[in-house]
Amino acid sequence: QQQVKQSPQSLIVQKGGISIINCAYENTAFDYFPWYQQFPGKGPALLIAIRPDVSEKKEGRFTISFNKSAKQFSLHIMDSQPGDSATYFCAASLSYFTNAGKSTFGDGTTLTVKP
Amino acid sequence: DAGVIQSPRHEVTEMGQEVTLRCKPISGHNSLFWYRQTMMRGLELLIYFNNNVPIDDSGMPEDRFSAKMPNASFSTLKIQPSEPRDSAVYFCASSLTGGSDSPLHFGNGTRLTVT
Numbered sequence: 001q002q003q004v005k006q007s008p009q010s011l012i013v014q015k016g017g018i019s020i021i022n023c024a025y026e027n028t029a030f031d032y033f034p035w036y037q038q039f040p041g042k043g044p045a046l047l048i049a050i051r052p053d054v055s056e057k058k059e060g061r062f063t064i065s066f067n068k069s070a071k072q073f074s075l076h077i078m079d080s081q082p083g084d085s086a087t088y089f090c091a092a093s094l095s096y097f098t099n100a101g102k103s104t105f106g107d108g109t110t111l112t113v114k115p
Numbered sequence: 116d117a118g119v120i121q122s123p124r125h126e127v128t129e130m131g132q133e134v135t136l137r138c139k140p141i142s143g144h145n146s147l148f149w150y151r152q153t154m155m156r157g158l159e160l161l162i163y164f165n166n167n168v169p170i171d172d173s174g175m176p177e178d179r180f181s182a183k184m185p186n187a188s189f190s191t192l193k194i195q196p197s198e199p200r201d202s203a204v205y206f207c208a209s210s211l212t213g214g215s216d217s218p219l220h221f222g223n224g225t226r227l228t229v230t
Binding site: 034036041042043044045046049089102103105106107108 | 157223
């Protein structure tokens with residue numbers, strides 16, 4: 001049973017455009033929703049994260065939008081740059097495990113930003 | 116901050132051989148995680164430790180897999196005997212507190228190929 005569904009699988013955006021990646025979760029006990037960015041040959045790195053008591057969080061060009069009632073959250077990359085080309089993973093973790101390692105990851109989205 | 120250090124970066128071995136992957140977490144981090152990444156199954160949590168104690172190894176696929184953390188600065192993941200289906204990228208990650216909002220810091224992984 002996949003608890004976090006991520007779409008699209010791949011995304012191609014022109015430089016300067018907006019990249020949008022969506023995730024949906026099933027377990028309402030999830031209470032922390034990080035996004036990770038992974039470049040080829042590297043491990044995933046935390047990009048931005050949100051808690052369900054907030055509907056939006058912005059850090060620079062990256063914004064998470066969170067819809068608790070729909071059990072959905074999304075990553076928006078404004079003014080996308082070729083350097084943003086990477087694989088992006090959404091994740092969700094359970095508070096009562098009190099451990100980020102119990103995060104459930106989406107399948108990833110490969111983003112390509114064309115110059 | 117040297118980050119999480121994994122070795123070797125690449126490992127090629129023959130079926131039936133023993134494989135040992137190594138990890139040095141970030142100094143001061145209390146939790147350590149082993150993940151496996153494949154195209155088919157994405158990022159899977161294998162096992163995690165808190166204060167050097169294994170907390171949850173339910174993700175370890177078979178008895179052929181074992182992990183140890185003899186001290187706060189070192190962990191190993193061993194596969195004995197290895198099989199071709201074990202081919203994957205294995206990531207080690209650490210976090211400061213292990214809390215649900217304590218981000219994971221991943222190493223650059225070990226790419227394992229079993230022929």
